[in-house]
Amino acid sequence: METSWHGIFQSIINGIDEGIHAIDITGNTIFYNEIAAANDGVRAEEVIGKHIFEVFPTLSEDSSTLLKVIKTGQTIKDVPQSYENIHGTRIETVNTTFPLYINEKLIGAVEIAKDYTKLKKMAEQLLELQTIKKNGRIAIAPSSNRLYTFSDIITSDPYFQQQIHMAQKASWSDSPILVYGESGVGKELFVQSIHQASNRSNRPFIAQNCASLPETLLDSILFGTSKGSYTGAVEKPGLFELANGGTIFLDELHAMPLELQAKLLRVLEEKKIRRLGSAKTIDIDVRVMAAMNIEPHDGMEEGKLRPDLYYRLNVLSFFLPPLRERKEDIKILSKAFIDFFNSSLTKSISRIDDGLEKKFLNYNWPGNVRELKHTIEYMMNFAETSILFEKDLPPTFHKGNHTVTMERQELPPLNQYLQEAEKEYIKKALDKGEHNISKTAELLGIPRQTLQYKIKKYQMK
Structure with missing residues (x-):
């Protein structure tokens, strides 16, 4: 039986987790995969064989990235686009579009589109939940008023306690703050505590993970957009404007593209922001806190962190040690989490078994405090007695990185x-x-x- 290479190729393309849309030189769709259809809120049969204006009526020759590439013959990369489909649903994508040539003759264009409609809507809804307008000013909404404070940080480690003491002193400053430590050590809890102890505590605290969005979308979310900055864009404030008078927390700063880091540096220096596509500057009063899960010097050496931004942020910096380096905290945190889940799960667990405690102390906790909390939550859901035993551990725990005691091996761990x-x-x-x-x-x-x-x-x- 003859192999259907077209069918195989179509199966492969349909298996790619990104929307792919190809048109011929006239603008008619010649290929449109299932991901693209799902992203655009249409059926593939509504698009294939039709001109893109028939299916996406708000597009034009100037605003369509596909038609723009047909016109210029040039690739465009990571361009945001906002448009409506034939059913009136608004779609937000970030597109990379390139021309198709056969024997040096332009025959069409193909577009790889990442859909951010749901993600952007979720981010906007979160902001609406986080903030309310009060007398023309942004204030923290009552539903999001519960932030962590220093009293929520549980530690007996002398170094960590010193970091908390220094952070309490730094709370009343407006200088930027950099916190670094492994994932799960409690960096956001730490910066929320600083905000809550500051004179900005009754103003917004807005957090944004820099690793979750592409550069163009992160730029617009942080700094806002002006009408016409890209197809379908409207006047909209960004997180810096919404956080005015309060604090903005940028998590995983090293994941922020370097060009955007340069823009952030200018904001720190000038106390002004400029919306995407606008020439107008807006004065802001925002304290910037940032966090990294790698050492800043490693980030600079690997080209992930601009040195000039680091030295600007490093006015006040804090290192949060991993759980494996503060063993005594394992005991007191275990008790605290048992008390917490006794309340939330309506349980009556009294303690952990001595053997389990020894295993906890010999475990490296790669996920740090977060992993300990989730481990205890799992155990308390399935525990059959008032004491937690080794048998109650989640199956994945035994695959973790345990240290080996001298009794079991002559070599030191x-x-x-x-x-x-x-x-x-x-x-x-x-x-x-x-x-x-x-x-x-x-x-x-x-x-x-x-x-x-x-x-x-x-x-x-």
Whole structure:
């Protein structure tokens, strides 16, 4: 039986998780996959063989990215587009469109479209829930008024307690703040606490994850849009305007495109923003807090973080240590989470078994406090007694990275060996740096705060 290469090709294209729309030189659709149909809110048969104006009547030769490429023969990349389909539904996409040639002759254009209609609508609905207008000013809505405070941070670790003490002092400043630490250590809880202890506590706290959106959409959400900045765009304020007088929290800052980081730096310097596509500047009064789950110096070396932005944000910086480096917190956090889920799940768990506690202490907790919380939540849902035992652990826990005790193996655990090696290396660096913290941190290529934490951790002073 002869292989249907057209059918195979169509099956492959339909399996791609992005909308693909191809037109011929006249503007008639010659290919349209199922993802594109779902994104555009139409059926494939309503589009294939028809001119794009028939199906998307609000488009024009100037606003259609496909027709623009037919006209110019040039590829366009990551261009936002807003239009209505034949049923009157508004669609928001970000498109990459390129010309199709056969034997150097232009025969059409193909477009790869990412649909952000639902995502953008969700972001806008979230903002509406987060904020209300009061006397012409933006205020935190009652439904979103519960933010974390420093009293919600549970720790007995001396270094972490010192970071909290310093953060409480920094709360009354308007200087930007940078918080870094592994995923799950509680960075947003920490910055919310700073906001709540500040004189901005009755003003908005708005958070945005920089890794969740493409550059063009993140730009418009952060800084707003002006009418005509792209097809279908309307005058709309961004998060900076909505957070005016309050705090904006940018999570995973290192995921923000470098060009947008440059724009953020200008905002920090000038205290002004400019909506996408507008020449008009708007004065703002917003405190910027940012977080990263990698060390800033690593981010700069990897080209993910602009050095000039880092040095501007690093006025006040805080390192939150991972849970595996503050073992005593495992015990007190476990108790706190048991109390919390006893209330929310209507349970009466009294404690964790001694064997389970030992296993918890020997576990590396790659997901940090978040993983501990979810582990205890799982166990309490299925526990059959008033005490949590090892048998109640989720199945995935046993696949985690446990440290091995000396009783089970003659070699020391790798984590212990690495810590001893790190301790010796820091000792040598301190000697070479004449015990000057700044000089030693520079020799080691780590921030001063990280070095100070490790010195306290290893009780080297």
